[in-house]
Amino acid sequence: MNVYEMVAKRGDTPAVALGFFDGFHIGHKKLFEVLDANARGRKKVVFTFKNHPDNLLGFNIKYILTNEERLEFFRNYSIDDVYFIEFNKKIMQMDKDRFIEEILIDKLNVSVVVVGYDFTFGYMAEGDSKYLCEKLHQFGRKCIVIDPVMYQEHIVSSTLIRRLILEGNIKLANCMLGFNFFINGTVKRGNRLGKKIGFPTINIKFDKEKIVPRKGVYITNTIIDDKRYLSITNVGTNPTVSASENIKIETHILSVDKNMYGKRVKIEFIDFVREEKKFSNIDELKNQIAKDVEYVKTLFCKANI
Numbered sequence: 001m002n003v004y005e006m007v008a009k010r011g012d013t014p015a016v017a018l019g020f021f022d023g024f025h026i027g028h029k030k031l032f033e034v035l036d037a038n039a040r041g042r043k044k045v046v047f048t049f050k051n052h053p054d055n056l057l058g059f060n061i062k063y064i065l066t067n068e069e070r071l072e073f074f075r076n077y078s079i080d081d082v083y084f085i086e087f088n089k090k091i092m093q094m095d096k097d098r099f100i101e102e103i104l105i106d107k108l109n110v111s112v113v114v115v116g117y118d119f120t121f122g123y124m125a126e127g128d129s130k131y132l133c134e135k136l137h138q139f140g141r142k143c144i145v146i147d148p149v150m151y152q153e154h155i156v157s158s159t160l161i162r163r164l165i166l167e168g169n170i171k172l173a174n175c176m177l178g179f180n181f182f183i184n185g186t187v188k189r190g191n192r193l194g195k196k197i198g199f200p201t202i203n204i205k206f207d208k209e210k211i212v213p214r215k216g217v218y219i220t221n222t223i224i225d226d227k228r229y230l231s232i233t234n235v236g237t238n239p240t241v242s243a244s245e246n247i248k249i250e251t252h253i254l255s256v257d258k259n260m261y262g263k264r265v266k267i268e269f270i271d272f273v274r275e276e277k278k279f280s281n282i283d284e285l286k287n288q289i290a291k292d293v294e295y296v297k298t299l300f301c302k303a304n305i
């Protein structure tokens with residue numbers, strides 16, 4: 001897969017998907033299946049941005065997927081080329097017709113464009129999917145709009161999934177993602193208190209752009225060296241033992257205790273167990289963690305019957 005940071009004139013007539021695609025949720029997957037079905041031997045191309053447009057407007061959105069992870073999803077869907085463009089003031093002010101004529105027609109020379117029902121583009125988001133298709137048809141190009149993909153009564157969207165993750169509603173977020181929400185990172189050194197109280201943890205150094213679930217304890221899978229382990233993860237500030245406001249992610253892997261410093265890990269979040277609490281002493285914390293571990297083991301066994 002080629003990744004371009006600028007758009008140059010193409011010599012072919014590709015099939016193009018438009019959107020940001022944070023999370024690569026079940027709505028996005030549907031769109032990529034339609035792109036695949038309509039490419040008919042043409043190159044499959046994504047036009048997207050490196051940074052979320054809302055962040056240029058000062059929103060500070062944290063991402064479900066880092067840029068590398070988003071690109072990996074495109075790669076897995078056998079996309080040939082990605083235009084990974086920086087969303088800046090110049091792009092923001094581009095008029096909707098200029099986007100169609102200069103980018104889609106003159107440069108990309110699209111044969112077919114696939115977008116979702118709520119796609120907007122151009123200065124002040126003045127263009128929508130209906131307008132895009134009308135214009136593309138005038139140029140003799142195909143344009144396909146995907147109907148909203150739902151999960152139960154909800155229209156699936158990146159915004160909704162981010163909200164669910166921030167609320168700790170991981171189960172519902174995962175249903176909409178179609179995979180377990182994960183955080184990748186490297187194992188860094190903690191204070192080693194975990195080992196002393198009988199529950200050693202790996203401390204995860206993660207990308208600051210990544211969205212972090214609500215503070216609390218979660219059932220997780222930990223993937224290290226291509227092996228998957230059942231684990232339990234605390235997201236929070238460890239108020240019982242620390243006064244720092246920094247959010248940490250710490251994972252106790254059930255039945256494994258070996259040195260993992262420096263290793264790459266993937267923590268997949270499965271379900272919320274309880275809120276993080278400030279205990280009056282370390283013994284109380286230790287007793288609660290023991291209960292948490294028992295709870296996770298029981299749940300896991302039930303799910304496997």
Ligand SMILES: Cc1cc2nc3c(=O)[nH]c(=O)nc-3n(C[C@H](O)[C@H](O)[C@H](O)COP(=O)(O)O)c2cc1C
Pocket residue numbers: 190191192193194195199200201203217232233234237238239240241250251252275276277278279285289292
């Ligand atoms: C399953 C689990 C639950 C935890 N729950 C809490 C909690 O409710 N409150 C808290 O202050 N710390 C909690 N912690 C964090 C512990 O304080 C932390 O793991 C311990 O201090 C060891 O940290 P260290 O690895 O940096 O030494 C939890 C840790 C785990 C693994």
Ligand SMILES: Nc1ncnc2c1ncn2[C@@H]1O[C@H](COP(=O)(O)OP(=O)(O)OP(=O)(O)O)[C@@H](O)[C@H]1O
Pocket residue numbers: 018019020021022026027028030031114115116117118119146147148149150155156157158159160
């Ligand atoms: N549930 C859905 N069903 C069909 N198409 C969708 C759905 N969600 C997004 N799309 C389409 O996928 C493309 C990428 O959309 P985008 O990155 O804006 O995702 P989003 O989930 O709509 O995000 P946001 O919550 O920020 O609006 C767009 O063309 C959009 O219309």
